[in-house]
Amino acid sequence: MRIAMIGTGYVGLVSGVCFSDFGHDVICVDKATDKIEMLQSGQVPIYEPGLDVLMAKNVSAGRLTFTTDLADAVDGADAVFIAVGTPTRRGDGHADLTYVMSAAREIAQAITDYVVVVTKSTVPVGTNRKVHEVIAAANPEAEFDVASNPEFLREGAAIDDFMRPDRVVVGVESERAVEVMAKIYRPLYLRDFPILNTDLESAELIKYAANAFLATKITFINEIAGLCERVGGDVKEVARGIGLDGRIGNKFLRAGPGYGGSCFPKDTAALARIGQEHAYPMQITETVIRVNDAVKARMIEKIREVCDDRFNGKTIAVLGVTFKPDTDDMRDAPSLTIVPALIGGGAKVRVVDPQGRAEGEALLPGVEWLDDPYIAAKGADAVVIMTEWNEFRALNLTDLASTMKTARMVDLRNVYSSDLALGAGFETYIGVGS
Ligand SMILES: NC(=O)c1ccc[n+]([C@@H]2O[C@H](COP(=O)([O-])OP(=O)(O)OC[C@H]3O[C@@H](n4cnc5c(N)ncnc54)[C@H](O)[C@@H]3O)[C@@H](O)[C@H]2O)c1
Numbered sequence: 001m002r003i004a005m006i007g008t009g010y011v012g013l014v015s016g017v018c019f020s021d022f023g024h025d026v027i028c029v030d031k032a033t034d035k036i037e038m039l040q041s042g043q044v045p046i047y048e049p050g051l052d053v054l055m056a057k058n059v060s061a062g063r064l065t066f067t068t069d070l071a072d073a074v075d076g077a078d079a080v081f082i083a084v085g086t087p088t089r090r091g092d093g094h095a096d097l098t099y100v101m102s103a104a105r106e107i108a109q110a111i112t113d114y115v116v117v118v119t120k121s122t123v124p125v126g127t128n129r130k131v132h133e134v135i136a137a138a139n140p141e142a143e144f145d146v147a148s149n150p151e152f153l154r155e156g157a158a159i160d161d162f163m164r165p166d167r168v169v170v171g172v173e174s175e176r177a178v179e180v181m182a183k184i185y186r187p188l189y190l191r192d193f194p195i196l197n198t199d200l201e202s203a204e205l206i207k208y209a210a211n212a213f214l215a216t217k218i219t220f221i222n223e224i225a226g227l228c229e230r231v232g233g234d235v236k237e238v239a240r241g242i243g244l245d246g247r248i249g250n251k252f253l254r255a256g257p258g259y260g261g262s263c264f265p266k267d268t269a270a271l272a273r274i275g276q277e278h279a280y281p282m283q284i285t286e287t288v289i290r291v292n293d294a295v296k297a298r299m300i301e302k303i304r305e306v307c308d309d310r311f312n313g314k315t316i317a318v319l320g321v322t323f324k325p326d327t328d329d330m331r332d333a334p335s336l337t338i339v340p341a342l343i344g345g346g347a348k349v350r351v352v353d354p355q356g357r358a359e360g361e362a363l364l365p366g367v368e369w370l371d372d373p374y375i376a377a378k379g380a381d382a383v384v385i386m387t388e389w390n391e392f393r394a395l396n397l398t399d400l401a402s403t404m405k406t407a408r409m410v411d412l413r414n415v416y417s418s419d420l421a422l423g424a425g426f427e428t429y430i431g432v433g434s
Contacts (some may be wrong), residue, residue, distance in 0.1 A: 320387025
């Protein structure tokens with residue numbers, strides 16, 4: 001199969017690389033010239049474990065190329081995937097479909113033979129039909145079908161998620177398109193991964209429902225964590241106790257500083273907006289968004305408490321600013337709410353993050369970037385663990401505490417325990433939910 005991948009970001013690049021590894025011929029397209037130049041010279045513009053090796057393998061096998069020329073990529077393709085961004089539209093929470101629709105118009109002009117135009121971007125219900133209308137209007141001669149194929153990969157584990165998915169969801173309306181999609185995903189089909197063929201609207205909704213459900217689960221345990229802090233009890237024990245129930249499951253039950261990242265915040269906002277537009281308020285999702293904001297605010301208060309109720313004049317070492325480990329993605333990370341509050345209150349903030357600096361520098365003005373947690377903690381009033389990178393899971397707490405001005409730790413990921421930290425010489429240890 002010949003595939004054109006429009007948009008070479010976190011999803012487009014991983015999908016393109018993995019499809020080429022399936023044996024398909026893939027051309028990845030992006031408007032960003034610098035990104036394509038990097039890729040053409042063998043560099044990977046994002047941090048995603050294992051991506052560089054898999055990319056190099058398929059480039060040298062001659063199955064994977066990169067271009068800024070969309071028309072060239074679409075010409076002769078069996079399927080064209082749209083994997084451009086769908087950020088939150090300013091003002092109303094709606095998914096901004098500007099990039100999707102402009103890609104659809106460009107694709108329309110380039111269609112020569114029958115092709116399936118597949119939306120991989122996360123898009124509101126009805127978008128695939130609009131994509132169909134836009135292409136048909138721009139090129140009435142074009143022979144094509146649309147398909148909805150939302151992506152469920154997690155940054156940091158993206159390749160494994162793509163290669164060994166829990167399921168592949170395909171919304172299609174014609175047999176011809178079903179056949180093309182089946183050929184593309186044949187390697188997964190042969191290994192018995194579930195492929196769910198459904199209608200366009202259900203496919204579009206599955207993606208939003210999945211993300212809203214996961215955001216709800218995280219927010220639920222975060223709310224229980226707040227209650228544990230008031231009434232006693234340890235949220236880790238509560239999470240274990242409920243997670244062992246097969247109906248609940250133990251995943252997404254780790255209390256922390258609130259969900260963030262490139263998907264949950266924008267997708268919950270978009271689902272809430274879809275509900276409002278159809279006069280059917282998504283009340284649970286709307287509440288989840290509100291509670292998640294409150295969780296982040298609660299984290300700021302936790303840190304303030306440890307800093308003698310004032311940030312002014314304090315030096316705080318923040319370990320981790322990406323929204324989760326093993327990614328350099330800073331989009332909607334809780335750190336973007338929490339760190340500016342510390343700085344706004346007058347604190348001096350030192351940040352260590354294994355991959356977050358390149359993106360984080362512009363987003364977190366006024367912080368000092370360091371490479372070593374021990375140097376960051378030296379002379380500091382408090383250390384805050386914000387992201388549970390492996391590098392921060394096995395710190396020598398005795399060494400860390402010994403160089404601090406006041407050895408106080410706020411552990412927003414519950415990496416350590418009170419016993420461990422106090423035993424290593426910390427005078428204060430505060431986690432989440434105990
Ligand atoms: N990041 C994730 O973990 C993830 C997971 C599942 C689904 N998604 C969804 O996938 C979509 C893409 O997300 P992402 O994180 O990869 O975004 P991204 O911002 O990393 O990448 C999007 C890319 O598309 C390019 N682009 C925009 N318009 C273009 C055009 N007309 N032609 C060519 N290139 C164009 C941009 O330059 C950019 O490089 C979103 O809808 C997102 O919700 C993301």
